[in-house]
Amino acid sequence: MKFFTSRLCVFTCVVIFFFSYVCTFAQSLKPYPVGELKLAIKKLHVLGSVLYVAAHPDDENTAMLAYLAKERLVRTSYLSVTRGDGGQNLIGTEQAELMGLIRTQELLQARRIDGAEQYFTRANDFGFSKSTEEALKIWDKDKVLSDVVWMIRSLKPDVIITRFPPTSAAGHGHHSASAVLAEEAFTAAADPKRYPEQLKYVQPWQARRIVWNSFNPGFTNAPPAGSNYIAVPLGTYNPLLGKSYTEIAGESRSMHKSQGFGSARNRGQRDEYLQHTAGDKATKDLMDGVDVSWNRIKNGAVVGTLLEKAYQEFSPENPSASIPVLLEAYQAIEKLPAQEYYVQLKKKELTEVIAACAGLWYEANAGTYAGTPGAPIKITASVVKRSDFPVKWESVRQLPMAKDSLIGKALANNVPLNVPYSLVLPKDLAYTQPYWLAEAHSKGMYTVHNPLLIGKPENTPQLMTSFRFQIGSTTFDLAVPVHYKWIDPIEGEQYRMFEVRPVVMATLDEKVLMFASSEAKTISVVLKNGSMASKGEAKLEVPAGWSISPSSIPFVFTQPEEEKKVFFQVTPPAKPSEATLRAVVQLADGRKLSQGLLTIHYNHIPYQTLFAEPIAQVVRLDIKTHGKNIAYVMGAGDDVPAALRQMGYQVTILTENDLNANVSEWQKYEAVVLGVRVFNTEERMRFYQPKLMQYVENGGVVVAQYNNNRGLVTEQIGPYPFEISRDRVTVEEAPVTFLKEQHPLLNTPNKITAKDFEGWIQERGLYFAQKWDSHYESLLSAADPGESRQDGGLIVANYGKGRFIYTGFAFFRQLPAGVPGSYRLFANLLTPPGVKQ
Numbered sequence: 001m002k003f004f005t006s007r008l009c010v011f012t013c014v015v016i017f018f019f020s021y022v023c024t025f026a027q028s029l030k031p032y033p034v035g036e037l038k039l040a041i042k043k044l045h046v047l048g049s050v051l052y053v054a055a056h057p058d059d060e061n062t063a064m065l066a067y068l069a070k071e072r073l074v075r076t077s078y079l080s081v082t083r084g085d086g087g088q089n090l091i092g093t094e095q096a097e098l099m100g101l102i103r104t105q106e107l108l109q110a111r112r113i114d115g116a117e118q119y120f121t122r123a124n125d126f127g128f129s130k131s132t133e134e135a136l137k138i139w140d141k142d143k144v145l146s147d148v149v150w151m152i153r154s155l156k157p158d159v160i161i162t163r164f165p166p167t168s169a170a171g172h173g174h175h176s177a178s179a180v181l182a183e184e185a186f187t188a189a190a191d192p193k194r195y196p197e198q199l200k201y202v203q204p205w206q207a208r209r210i211v212w213n214s215f216n217p218g219f220t221n222a223p224p225a226g227s228n229y230i231a232v233p234l235g236t237y238n239p240l241l242g243k244s245y246t247e248i249a250g251e252s253r254s255m256h257k258s259q260g261f262g263s264a265r266n267r268g269q270r271d272e273y274l275q276h277t278a279g280d281k282a283t284k285d286l287m288d289g290v291d292v293s294w295n296r297i298k299n300g301a302v303v304g305t306l307l308e309k310a311y312q313e314f315s316p317e318n319p320s321a322s323i324p325v326l327l328e329a330y331q332a333i334e335k336l337p338a339q340e341y342y343v344q345l346k347k348k349e350l351t352e353v354i355a356a357c358a359g360l361w362y363e364a365n366a367g368t369y370a371g372t373p374g375a376p377i378k379i380t381a382s383v384v385k386r387s388d389f390p391v392k393w394e395s396v397r398q399l400p401m402a403k404d405s406l407i408g409k410a411l412a413n414n415v416p417l418n419v420p421y422s423l424v425l426p427k428d429l430a431y432t433q434p435y436w437l438a439e440a441h442s443k444g445m446y447t448v449h450n451p452l453l454i455g456k457p458e459n460t461p462q463l464m465t466s467f468r469f470q471i472g473s474t475t476f477d478l479a480v481p482v483h484y485k486w487i488d489p490i491e492g493e494q495y496r497m498f499e500v501r502p503v504v505m506a507t508l509d510e511k512v513l514m515f516a517s518s519e520a521k522t523i524s525v526v527l528k529n530g531s532m533a534s535k536g537e538a539k540l541e542v543p544a545g546w547s548i549s550p551s552s553i554p555f556v557f558t559q560p561e562e563e564k565k566v567f568f569q570v571t572p573p574a575k576p577s578e579a580t581l582r583a584v585v586q587l588a589d590g591r592k593l594s595q596g597l598l599t600i601h602y603n604h605i606p607y608q609t610l611f612a613e614p615i616a617q618v619v620r621l622d623i624k625t626h627g628k629n630i631a632y633v634m635g636a637g638d639d640v641p642a643a644l645r646q647m648g649y650q651v652t653i654l655t656e657n658d659l660n661a662n663v664s665e666w667q668k669y670e671a672v673v674l675g676v677r678v679f680n681t682e683e684r685m686r687f688y689q690p691k692l693m694q695y696v697e698n699g700g701v702v703v704a705q706y707n708n709n710r711g712l713v714t715e716q717i718g719p720y721p722f723e724i725s726r727d728r729v730t731v732e733e734a735p736v737t738f739l740k741e742q743h744p745l746l747n748t749p750n751k752i753t754a755k756d757f758e759g760w761i762q763e764r765g766l767y768f769a770q771k772w773d774s775h776y777e778s779l780l781s782a783a784d785p786g787e788s789r790q791d792g793g794l795i796v797a798n799y800g801k802g803r804f805i806y807t808g809f810a811f812f813r814q815l816p817a818g819v820p821g822s823y824r825l826f827a828n829l830l831t832p833p834g835v836k837q
């Protein structure tokens, strides 16, 4: 075998890279059972595109996407304006950007099932928004509109479908804003004067029409009023797939596991309705007036005829018999203008279909799952052909190094061929991490400098292997990302994308360190070797006033993956102070690194890795606490217990055993805190609630954090009745008014002032109380701009010798984020009645 760099194939830019190769980004090559293969051949002669637009992952109508992609066989894309960063997490504790990262991958998994493609804008899901105006202001409307226009110009949809109306009927400011953006972009994308900087890469595009995928309250099936709509039969059954589109929709939607959206595979007729918004009005069908045949392209009819022949003559027992006519079609496509949108798209699809008809399987796997820039790497390229059709494996090319290895072998039927090779990773290779998280971002927008990345759901893999095959007399290049493959004893065959990572990673165990006194605290740093061997020292950097001991800790690693945990003492200043602490690694060769390691893994999505800056917020609080022992009942999942420990409390997470014990066992706790949504997620809370009230009667404090008013497991949460609303105060700076300034909860042991409501993140609170019994007192009031005040954010009732508190204020966000005022107020909530200042 010989390595050489071919002059003919030097890549000049990213654009050419995408158009020259057929790439697969999935975890492994997609298999093609004959039903799907026949459908893929049928799709080759449909030249149409539809773009579906909404605001979040899980907004999309997966039945509509499946129907468009697999029944109508048009290129179907879902543009989600955000990645759903602001959503709640039902499967773990990740929030904000990490929630967005998980939901991005859930959408990609959903699309692998329903057959659509996935795109995003740069907008950040900053949390619930009540109005279109607020959403567009925080997002930077011009930039998000530019992204929607970019996607329309790139995907050239004939029809744009919005999930929501542009009015408040959409229910969430992001939802209505997504419709407003789509409607404006429908016109702007066709206007060369709008966003002219994009015209270097894409051309203006006028979609034929824009429609709204209307819904009635409760998502019922009845047709909308008037006659301004067309019906779409989403319940249609596809015998080639053995499923209806509503069945596929249930499987696809069930990928939104972090949102708890496991869904049924519905069977039977189901019509949905598309209401006309703008453009040329459809009267019978959503593609009215659009020619989706090869006649759409000048001189394209001949391709259509050949592909029709391939479809009609397809033999499920012998797919390779279709290859000669498919090759003929390929050669006919090659005679058409190469820059034409559908020529590029269909050439890519046809290449994949020909390879599938030949029974070709090809993959490239590295010997390890990660490597560092400049390090050696071993890769094995593997090919097997499962048919008698003659195929020659000519060469394999490793990208981005552009190193070719000549093979020149005819492949025998069902005889695998493995070609191992070694090379060195380029020194300037970037670390593998989500491109939109590589830099700090504003509240509303992610920072992306490269315009060609905009819209992409995830990074383009850094290491790609391109296989050159000669099938018949035609040469094809098929590229796959380099993976690491292993066999898990429980899960079976597993893949993960090869990662490029730092030589040494330093990860802080705590992201926030709160100091209730001047006493020093220990912070631990996990050092992990990313390379073969390394040595140097680890340090913590802090601003003046804070001190660290020791000043550095040396390390020597002799094996990859080796880890060492090191400990530093952090001493805060005497006065209240907030600072950022950073872990750095000084390598013996002089290089200074500062990257942590965070791996997210859930079974339903591929591994996700982040090399975020290893920084922690350190806060010297002006805080007093009372008592020592706190019990916590976990709800849907939150990081509040860790924050309470930071305040100096001993926190016991109550198990089912503890909760079944006699109430007298609980009197050792000064307070019992209920995790978020515990009355939604823990069925047995209906048995524990009366016991908790008995505990209060005996002198305890119960602090209940927010619960959703839908799906409560008990009628009553407190000692006296109150109702939970769906009211939120979403503006984090919204003024908070003190209704009972003298109440102990606002004074003991910490005097709460307006300053304590500074620096809050995402929102003030949600699911505030409404209509409470007269035994409750409401202590705080808050209102979003232009809205009526909400008084149910913090209600309290003394009961027996103790106290019960319900709070919708979002402590579960503020405490882990290190917001000082939230700590001071929470310390008061935990203080029993009768304690003097």
Ligand SMILES: [Zn+2]
Pocket: 055, 056, 058, 059, 172, 175
């Ligand atoms: Zn939504």
